[in-house]
Amino acid sequence: MQGGYNTGKDVSLDINGPYGPIRIDKIMKFDSKPKVTNTEITPLNGQTDELMIPKGWTGTFEVERTDSTLDDYWARFEADYYNGVSQPPCYITETIEEPDGGSSTYRYTNVVLKLEDAGSKEGDKTIRQSVSFTARRRLKV
Template sequence: MTTPYTIGRQGSIILIWNGARIDLEDVIDFQVRQEIKVQRTNPLNKPPIEFNTPSGWRGSFTIDRGNYALDTLFNADELAFWNASTISSGVLYCYIQEADGSTSKYEYSGLTLTFSNAGKFDSENIVAQTVDFFASQRRSV
């Protein structure tokens, strides 16, 4: 029996960074939200007017560390910046299996990443790593 609602395991993400696919082993969460810029005017002769304009997308994902892919990515980016002032970029793809059997596909472009949690190493727990991101745009693909 299928559910009429989306559950977390119906989604997956793929990260392409500097043209190469990054092996994100065991993604355990992914969240994203639209950013907007509030535009407002307060005319003297009528009520205030307010509307929103798109201003990118912000989100994060967490993996249970099964390999060194994220460590390698961020180390290479930092080295490229200090050695040649290179700023890396990429694209993130999100796939969602819908209840009707179709797949929704979204591309987040103009991507920047922050390694917000490189991991806590505790003797009895799986190491989780979290990446925050900003994307200039999201589009259906």
Template sequence: MANPYSIGRDCRITVLWNGQRVDLRDVTSFSAAQETQALRANPLNGVPLEFNVPNGWRGAFQIARANAALDNLVAAVEAAYWNAGTVGSGTIYQYVTEPDGTTSTWEFSNVSMQLKSDPWQADHMIHQTVQFFASTRTKIS
């Protein structure tokens, strides 16, 4: 019997930066949450009203470090800024295999990111965490 619910293995991500694919081999977690801006009205003659306007997406992913790809990307972003004053942006694609066997594809665009932790310890796998902000999330398929 097929699994009737989504599980963590049903998700994979691909990162593109300035149009180039970044080989993040072993992504171990991914999360994304919609951000909104609350607009509020407090009419004198009625109940308060609130509308939540989309205001981007914030998330994080973690990799088990299998190569220098993430470190190289962060170094290239820094170098581009210090050498030419440019800050690139990326795209994250999230692929979810749905319980019915179909695939949903989500595109996070205008991504900026920050490498949050890079702890090196004896006899431990190295896990690197990236936090990101994306302007939009669009359903591709």
């Protein structure tokens, strides 16, 4: 917190995969967005109403690679797929320390993780990896 505002340092994530916790040392960025379907209804009087129907959540996170965690997760996902093993979904718990001293916790349920980028490998540069996800719900815990 800085001057009564939340900053990214106020957020922590716990990611639980189908085979236990996915421990990532250096999460650099986390982004989440609700998905909705909008439907316009315009009766003969011309006064349009809009229905908004929640359709889950999407998001991304970026990681500085400090070990093989994400590469191993994806290798297991691929192996399960090709061996006909149905992989159960994950869940993500997001905790935000609030400026008033309290905290808010949200759980993303039925999460499917996708390794978007295993990272560019260059001399004298760190390797940044990115993951996207979809979730069925985001529940207040």
